[in-house]
Amino acid sequence: MSSVKWFKEPDNSSYGPVIRIDREIFSIDTGIQKLTVLENAELGRVLLLDDVVMLTEKDEFTYHEMIVHPALLAHPNPVNVLVIGGGDGGCLREIIKHKEVLNAVLCEIDPAVVEYSKKFLPFTACGFDSSRVKVHIGDGIQYVRDNPGAFDIIIVDSTDPIGIAEGLFQSPFYHGCLGALKPGGIFVQQAESPFFDFDKWLAVFTELSPAFSIVLAYGAAVPMYLSGYWTFVFASNSRDPWADFSIARASALPDLRYYSAKLQQSSFHLPVFAEQALKKITKRSKR
């Protein structure tokens, strides 16, 4: 019994999930961050960056399906898609399920995340070999500045808004993304949870609202993230999630375990305490 080791995120000091470490697979200082892969009997492989849970094999499908499909299905022809972060490949795996996508670019600041995900997380890192996928190693803030008008969809799949990802939650980056989108483009970002650190959650939407006229939150169950209820922001200057939505395209997507066409609308209905706070700062569409 005394040899049992547990992992707990150091930041959540008075409450949080613990994971029994059944096997320590790998750990390295990448020069940018600490990258760790653990294994747990119930959860499978677990990826940590700087000792924060990024994903587990058991539940990553909820997060990756929900950060990708609502936006791609809201766009009538998402040919060019950019992922910022997302070096584990989970977003790419979902993006290339859409046959409309001809060019999926992953801009990841830390090449080690891509390298070791390919090695240790084959369940997410299964799309890198696609001829439609390109990997760019570099800073997402610079990349969007360098690629004006290039993308139909930008998805920001980053760590929390502290440390290396802090700039990905700030106004200059959001205006850069607006510039990198084609007309009718859509921006999506993981947006934390309203249940813990409510102010940090609300700040994502406050900071984003000046750049886009349509700023909507939607939610999903992500058991491994604090509270188990995670949100995403959907932002655009012309598209809502429903006008161009096609049930036929949604139904043609293979291997869905979380997303369904019903959630294209339902997931945008947040707990009322969160909806009321957002109403004050965003221009919500009338659905």
Next chain:
Amino acid sequence: MSSVKWFKEPDNSSYGPVIRIDREIFSIDTGIQKLTVLENAELGRVLLLDDVVMLTEKDEFTYHEMIVHPALLAHPNPVNVLVIGGGDGGCLREIIKHKEVLNAVLCEIDPAVVEYSKKFLPFTACGFDSSRVKVHIGDGIQYVRDNPGAFDIIIVDSTDPIGIAEGLFQSPFYHGCLGALKPGGIFVQQAESPFFDFDKWLAVFTELSPAFSIVLAYGAAVPMYLSGYWTFVFASNSRDPWADFSIARASALPDLRYYSAKLQQSSFHLPVFAEQALKKITKRSKR
């Protein structure tokens, strides 16, 4: 640092939330179960029964609003409402927000839960003094047998389907509930999570389906329960959650922090892996 104490549910052996015990308020063997009240800086008061988290002051509103309002708003005139379990009073607090309710009966097997909730959990135990509320101490399985045709709504707010609550998840009890409902009555029960122990989750619906022709699952974020995503079962032989739904009645409910009229439909849209499993065993309505 060495004096910091943590609580973890003993059952979830390889994964689960931990709560820092900032203050041990109270603990007693009631003769039926162990009842413990803790305090945590982020979560407020925490109620444990047999070392399983029943509620925390921070997030109990999500569970209690969602176990009560969808069913009461699906019934055109819910006059007589029975709660089985629910000794903390959280369900009653939400039920008496509905002015249609003239008779709310709480049938709780353990009088100590009511007694100590009144003492230590005033935020849930605030409805017991209402003239519309009656508390019956006894076994819920016997109570429904003894009260045929008495209720418009029956809500089962119990512990997990092991130990003293096991019978509340079995066919004889479900047929008893059917007998205790008036024509057009609705049965609701907390129904575990599909993310962990999927078989236990599915068993709730399998066991209930022979008693009711309409058996639907709906979900809510309950951060303190394992996975953070919890489900409820809505069952009836004549009513769906929408035909008699009144936005006016929903809007008249005071002090809602989770439930909104939008969730009357949205919360019934489950992750697709759960929907697909349920389709095989329940007769879902076409919404």
